Amino acid sequence: MVAESFENAPPRAAASAKEPIRREGFSLSHLVESGFYWGTAFFAGLVLLITVLIAFQLWRTSLPAIHAFGWKFLTTSTWDPVADVYGAWPFIYGTLMSSFLALLLAVPIGVGTAVFLAELSPKWMRTPLSFMVELLAAVPSVVYGLWGVLVMVPALRPFQSWLSEHFSSIPLFVGAPMGYSMMAGGLILAIMILPFITAISREVIKAVPPTQREAAFGLGATHWEAIKGPILKSARSGIIGAIILGLARALGETMAITMVIGNGNGANISLLAPANTLSSALANQFAEASGQQVSALMYLALVLFGITIVVNAMARFLIWRMARDLGRAA
Amino acid sequence: MTASSHFPSYSEGKTNSVAASPLSSLKIEARELSLFYGKKQALKDINAQIMENSITALIGPSGCGKSTFLRCLNRMNDLIESVKISGTVLLEGQDIYAKNVDVVRLRQRVGMVFQKPNPFPMSIFDNIAYGPRLLGVKNKTDLSNLVENTLQDSALWGEVKDDLKKSALSLSGGQQQRLCIARALAVKPDVVLMDEPCSALDPISTLKIEELMRELRDKYTIVIVTHNMQQAARVSDTTGFFLLGELIEIDASSKIFTDPSDKKTEDYITGRFG
Amino acid sequence: MSNQSQKSITLTPSPSLMMRRKLANTLMFGGASLATFIAVVPLLLVLYYITVRGFSALNANFFLHAQKPPDDVTGGMKHAILGTLMIIGIASCLGLPCGVLGGIYLSEFGKNRFGAAVRFAADVLNGIPSIVIGIFIYAVAILPLKNPHFSAWAGGLALGVMMFPTIMRTTEEILKLVPISLREGALALGDTHWHSILKVVLSTARGGVITGILLAIARISGETAPLLFTALGNSGVNLNPNRPTASLPKAIYDFATNPSDYWHLLAWGGSLVLVAMILVLSIAARYFTANRLGESN
Numbered sequence: 001m002v003a004e005s006f007e008n009a010p011p012r013a014a015a016s017a018k019e020p021i022r023r024e025g026f027s028l029s030h031l032v033e034s035g036f037y038w039g040t041a042f043f044a045g046l047v048l049l050i051t052v053l054i055a056f057q058l059w060r061t062s063l064p065a066i067h068a069f070g071w072k073f074l075t076t077s078t079w080d081p082v083a084d085v086y087g088a089w090p091f092i093y094g095t096l097m098s099s100f101l102a103l104l105l106a107v108p109i110g111v112g113t114a115v116f117l118a119e120l121s122p123k124w125m126r127t128p129l130s131f132m133v134e135l136l137a138a139v140p141s142v143v144y145g146l147w148g149v150l151v152m153v154p155a156l157r158p159f160q161s162w163l164s165e166h167f168s169s170i171p172l173f174v175g176a177p178m179g180y181s182m183m184a185g186g187l188i189l190a191i192m193i194l195p196f197i198t199a200i201s202r203e204v205i206k207a208v209p210p211t212q213r214e215a216a217f218g219l220g221a222t223h224w225e226a227i228k229g230p231i232l233k234s235a236r237s238g239i240i241g242a243i244i245l246g247l248a249r250a251l252g253e254t255m256a257i258t259m260v261i262g263n264g265n266g267a268n269i270s271l272l273a274p275a276n277t278l279s280s281a282l283a284n285q286f287a288e289a290s291g292q293q294v295s296a297l298m299y300l301a302l303v304l305f306g307i308t309i310v311v312n313a314m315a316r317f318l319i320w321r322m323a324r325d326l327g328r329a330a
Numbered sequence: 331m332t333a334s335s336h337f338p339s340y341s342e343g344k345t346n347s348v349a350a351s352p353l354s355s356l357k358i359e360a361r362e363l364s365l366f367y368g369k370k371q372a373l374k375d376i377n378a379q380i381m382e383n384s385i386t387a388l389i390g391p392s393g394c395g396k397s398t399f400l401r402c403l404n405r406m407n408d409l410i411e412s413v414k415i416s417g418t419v420l421l422e423g424q425d426i427y428a429k430n431v432d433v434v435r436l437r438q439r440v441g442m443v444f445q446k447p448n449p450f451p452m453s454i455f456d457n458i459a460y461g462p463r464l465l466g467v468k469n470k471t472d473l474s475n476l477v478e479n480t481l482q483d484s485a486l487w488g489e490v491k492d493d494l495k496k497s498a499l500s501l502s503g504g505q506q507q508r509l510c511i512a513r514a515l516a517v518k519p520d521v522v523l524m525d526e527p528c529s530a531l532d533p534i535s536t537l538k539i540e541e542l543m544r545e546l547r548d549k550y551t552i553v554i555v556t557h558n559m560q561q562a563a564r565v566s567d568t569t570g571f572f573l574l575g576e577l578i579e580i581d582a583s584s585k586i587f588t589d590p591s592d593k594k595t596e597d598y599i600t601g602r603f604g
Numbered sequence: 605m606s607n608q609s610q611k612s613i614t615l616t617p618s619p620s621l622m623m624r625r626k627l628a629n630t631l632m633f634g635g636a637s638l639a640t641f642i643a644v645v646p647l648l649l650v651l652y653y654i655t656v657r658g659f660s661a662l663n664a665n666f667f668l669h670a671q672k673p674p675d676d677v678t679g680g681m682k683h684a685i686l687g688t689l690m691i692i693g694i695a696s697c698l699g700l701p702c703g704v705l706g707g708i709y710l711s712e713f714g715k716n717r718f719g720a721a722v723r724f725a726a727d728v729l730n731g732i733p734s735i736v737i738g739i740f741i742y743a744v745a746i747l748p749l750k751n752p753h754f755s756a757w758a759g760g761l762a763l764g765v766m767m768f769p770t771i772m773r774t775t776e777e778i779l780k781l782v783p784i785s786l787r788e789g790a791l792a793l794g795d796t797h798w799h800s801i802l803k804v805v806l807s808t809a810r811g812g813v814i815t816g817i818l819l820a821i822a823r824i825s826g827e828t829a830p831l832l833f834t835a836l837g838n839s840g841v842n843l844n845p846n847r848p849t850a851s852l853p854k855a856i857y858d859f860a861t862n863p864s865d866y867w868h869l870l871a872w873g874g875s876l877v878l879v880a881m882i883l884v885l886s887i888a889a890r891y892f893t894a895n896r897l898g899e900s901n
Contacts (some may be wrong), residue, residue: 029796036798040709043702044722047769051725054732054740061743112639120633121640136647138882139654140826142853143875146860147650150868191646198643211448215510218406219461219517220438222629229460230450252733254829255853259860279735279829286739286833301736312731435622464625465617 058305062298073299079265081289086296088303090267094182094277095307098257099250101186101271106194107243113194114201114239115227136195145259148188153179153260156187160272175272180262183271188256193246200245204238205231237322244315252308254279278304356422357382357521357551358403363417365398365407372398374575375417380568385543385552387562387583390572390598396555399572400523403553404440405433421521438465441519445526447506449498449513454490457498457509461517476516484512485542504535511542515550522546524554528561540565559599563587571595658876661869671839671855674864681874683841684855687756688878690843691835691851692825694760699767700817706768707775707813712801714776726769738762738830746834756842756849759835763827767820774816778809811892818889822882828853852878 065073069086076087117129160177167173208231216226232239262274263284276284278300286297358380365373373395380386388396401407402419405426418425426436438461450457458477459467467473477494481487486508490496498509507527514522524543528536543552543565556562562569563583570580571594579592590596597603617625665680672679710719741762746752782805790800806813828851831837836848837858852874859871 033796033798036801037709037713040705041713041718043706044709044714044719044772046702047706047729047772048722048725050765050768051729053744054729054736057740057743058736109639109643112636113643116633116636116640120636132644132647132651134886135651135879135883138822138879138886139650140828140853140878140882142826142828142856142860143654143879144650146856146871146875147653149860150871151649151653152646191650194643195647209448211444211446212450214406214409214442214444215448215450215513216460217409218404218437218442218444219464219514220434220436220441221461221464222434222625224629224632225464225625228632230452233451248731252731254733254735255857259857279733282735282739283829283832298739301739304733305736308731308733309728312727316727432622434625435617438617466621 058302062302065295065299081293084292091276091278091281093267094275098185102189102250105190110194110197111201113198117202118205133195133199141255145256148260171269172271174270180274181272182275185257185261188260189250197242197246200242201239204235208234241318248311258283355382359420361418366414368412376577382551384567386568387566388555388570389562394572395575396572397525400555404437438517439519440521441514443510443514443524443527446530447510449506453495454498455494458513458516480512480516484508504531521551654875657872661873666873670841674867677866683850684852687850688852691756691759695763698764703768703771704775706772710776711779729769734827735829738833742833754836754848756835756845759831762830762834763824766824770820775813778812782808815889815892818885822885
């Protein structure tokens, strides 16, 4: 009986022979899959292409200036479009000095504020302050510049006059107090990177496990001693990372600083003197430049490009180091 | 199934733990101590006496208040915002919750070791030197001596003496905990509180630390929270049993583990719950 | 156990030491409070001026009129608002697809050396100062033209180039969060790889991807430097992308650096509109992540 039913059973083997699993030859789906892969790969590669193109373009257009001035471009101070003599030092100095001033102000104040927010501030203060930091992050550079021009610089002038009256013996405070100056530039940069440094430092401090705090208190430390020791130690790399990222932002900053730094053309030690940074020089001069000046400006852009790459690489390295140390300790 | 059959070391008369001699004085006393987390009452009218140079173990099921009580003894609960305390704790007769008590100084005298080892992200040397440095010890030789002595006291010296500059985080769990004990000892406290110090450690490290506790007893007063009853039986002179925020019974360990007065204690010890 | 030499070190701190420690504690916290105060003052001032002055500038004229001569108090910023919308539109059309598709490649296929190189390039591109990008676009998209001229196309291109690496990286990160089990589930049902990515992975991660896009748009809408040499600017309403076009940031810049008080007022109004726009985009972006992938922010 069983054998009969088997003979009458539908020929399954034959059915499967009609639907091979292996695909032979051309298949639309395969093509689409391939197209998808190469399509997305193309766009990914586009980023690579653009970046390389930018570097190449900067290089190519600055070649005439590189040939004319070589490395001395970085150290000489004469910038004369009429005579076609160019030296980038005043702008390199401006970029470095303004960023340095910004960090000098923003770091202690930012970290101090972060400590206050993370450890000391009463609960009711926390939400409004976070909201404020949020708002400030939304303010673009040109708006800071507007504020700088209309509010900060006029407020700075009386202070600068006072400095110039009483302290003109110190080379830092020599010159006419115009308001538009290196001091204004450093100040506006500091104000711009302050919320950023504060927010990140605060996050990092809050991330220190409460057990560290408890251990310090358990040993009889005062609140400040607990912060100074284990808490800041644990938070240190994060804070340094925030500082470097703040620096990277300050270096590339253009609009706000162009509007308040005064478009000076020398590398002047005095904080009261007008100055220029690499980016503000580009912003101020590129539109009307022609001939050799264009090439010199491109050389400036190349230098700026180089500086930002180095700083970003440093930040990246630090973040990598921090992650590695945390991983090892765990 | 009596309590004593669970703890044969007592019925055999083997004494790992000698009851504190009648000549030792009262070190810490809690009187009518109650604690509230907001509306919730975590400790109910605790009365306890802890004698000098003894090891007191606090046992009980999870969440019954033993750690909370321990943290009252060095005012670590002050760090939690919603905490309210009534009653008092006396250290050598002085109320530690009085108005002008120097909490910083209190915590130097009553040290603490936590459940999970929490070494600072510094070298072994700096971890131990942290407390003494706070207290003004600056001289390099003094510090080195202090570090070496405390490491020897905590039975860690042999394992780390070759490289004290190594990061404390590179030590094993058991070593880290012994480091934390050394760190606590470095400020020369009178009392050492230990909150489940071995619960995150392997059995061998646990035994080492128990041995350490016995050696420390001569110089310090030790209060340890543990939910390992065998451990409590092994090391302590006095044991207190906590249940639901109340201290049900506190007495010589030999008595608690062989013939407890309260039925709830007996139930817990014989494993009927918890 | 140790014995001697412990006696010689006293660990009972002198009262003066304790006082000094307490004093240091109070001083340092006083310092932190002072720092906070110093930080809050200028930041509050910035926000104050933007909101108060900005609001006072917003009236019908502001939105309905284009730029007029500095002494004409009926002038507005219509040209700049429309220009910004057009340029951002162009930038998004360019940057969005490139970024998302590139991000898909990186997360689904990019675990090779090519992928590593692409990631590195994206990070470099993200870090390049925006003015350099503007100059670059000028050099490759305007100069080589038969008839070199500034245009909204060029401006949108510059901003699109800035959006590209940002969107690519955020898309990649979000896609990587989609659990393997989902992908395998689709494939096990006999789906093709590409289809499963589009239908399953992408739609699961959709919220996060949108967040990344909105944040990128928020970031570039405030940018001025890249537009200086590409879209340039315009004093009138221009909807032809092939001609120089005004934008809010550029108009703010021009008005701020001009002596006219009325133009200063307009600049504040423009700033308020710009900041409000960026804020709305950022908040909207947050909304999209709040409910996705079970994460809260």
